[in-house]
Amino acid sequence: NAGVMQNPRHLVRRRGQEARLRCSPMKGHSHVYWYRQLPEEGLKFMVYLQKENIIDESGMPKERFSAEFPKEGPSILRIQQVVRGDSAAYFCASSPANREGSGNTIYFGEGSWLTVV
Amino acid sequence: GQQLNQSPQSMFIQEGEDVSMNCTSSSIFNTWLWYKQEPGEGPVLLIALYKAGELTSNGRLTAQFGITRKDSFLNISASIPSDVGIYFCAGQLRVSAGNNRKLIWGLGTSLAVNP
Numbered sequence: 001n002a003g004v005m006q007n008p009r010h011l012v013r014r015r016g017q018e019a020r021l022r023c024s025p026m027k028g029h030s031h032v033y034w035y036r037q038l039p040e041e042g043l044k045f046m047v048y049l050q051k052e053n054i055i056d057e058s059g060m061p062k063e064r065f066s067a068e069f070p071k072e073g074p075s076i077l078r079i080q081q082v083v084r085g086d087s088a089a090y091f092c093a094s095s096p097a098n099r100e101g102s103g104n105t106i107y108f109g110e111g112s113w114l115t116v117v
Numbered sequence: 118g119q120q121l122n123q124s125p126q127s128m129f130i131q132e133g134e135d136v137s138m139n140c141t142s143s144s145i146f147n148t149w150l151w152y153k154q155e156p157g158e159g160p161v162l163l164i165a166l167y168k169a170g171e172l173t174s175n176g177r178l179t180a181q182f183g184i185t186r187k188d189s190f191l192n193i194s195a196s197i198p199s200d201v202g203i204y205f206c207a208g209q210l211r212v213s214a215g216n217n218r219k220l221i222w223g224l225g226t227s228l229a230v231n232p
Binding site for chain 2: 004006033041042043045091105106107108109110111113
C-alpha cells in the first residue's frame with residue numbers, strides 16, 4: 001500500500017525558470033494538500049484540492065504559483081519564474097473523502113526540496 | 118493565519134526520561150493529530166484522536182484529546198535516541214458540508230535525547 005508519492009525529491013532551478021512538483025496521493029484518497037516549509041520553520045498551508053477543484057488556496061502566493069489536481073494523474077504544484085525565496089521543502093499530503101461530522105487522517109509525502117540558484 | 122500554541126518549543130533530555138508536550142487552541146477542534154518530522158523527511162503521523170477525552174497509545178507514545186476540545190498532549194515514555202526530531206501537533210476544525218479540512222499547526226517541539 002504505497003503512501004503519498006512526491007517527485008522529484010530534489011530539484012535545482014535557476015532564477016527565472018519554472019519548477020513543477022508532482023504528488024500522487026495514497027490509493028483511495030481524493031483530497032490533496034500542499035504545504036511549504038522553510039528551514040527551521042513549521043509547515044505553512046498553501047492549497048487544498050479535490051479532483052478537478054481547488055477548495056482553498058488561501059495560502060498560495062497570488063503570483064507565480066498555481067496548483068491543479070486533474071481527473072487523471074498526479075497533483076501538480078507549479079512555480080513560474082522562480083526566485084531564491086522560493087527555495088524550500090514542499091510537502092504534499094492526502095486524505096480520503098469527506099465524512100460528515102467526523103475527522104479524517106492526513107498523510108504526508110516525503111517532500112520535494114527546491115533550491116533556486 | 119490561525120495557529121496552535123505548542124509547548125515547550127524545545128527539550129533536551131537524558132535517555133530513559135519521560136517527555137510531555139502539549140498544544141492549546143482558542144478554537145474547538147474535531148480532530149487532533151500528532152506528527153514527528155526528522156531532518157530531510159516529511160511529517161510522519163504518530164497518533165490521531167477523534168473524540169473528546171480519547172486517550173490513545175502507540176508503543177511508548179500516548180496522546181489525549183482534551184475534554185474541552187481545545188487542547189491535546191503527547192507523552193513519550195522511556196525516551197531513546199531515535200526519538201530525536203521535531204514533534205508537531207495539528208488540529209482540524211469540525212467537518213461539515215462545505216468546510217475545508219486543512220490542518221491548523223503548532224510550531225513544533227524540538228526534542229534532543231542525550232544517550
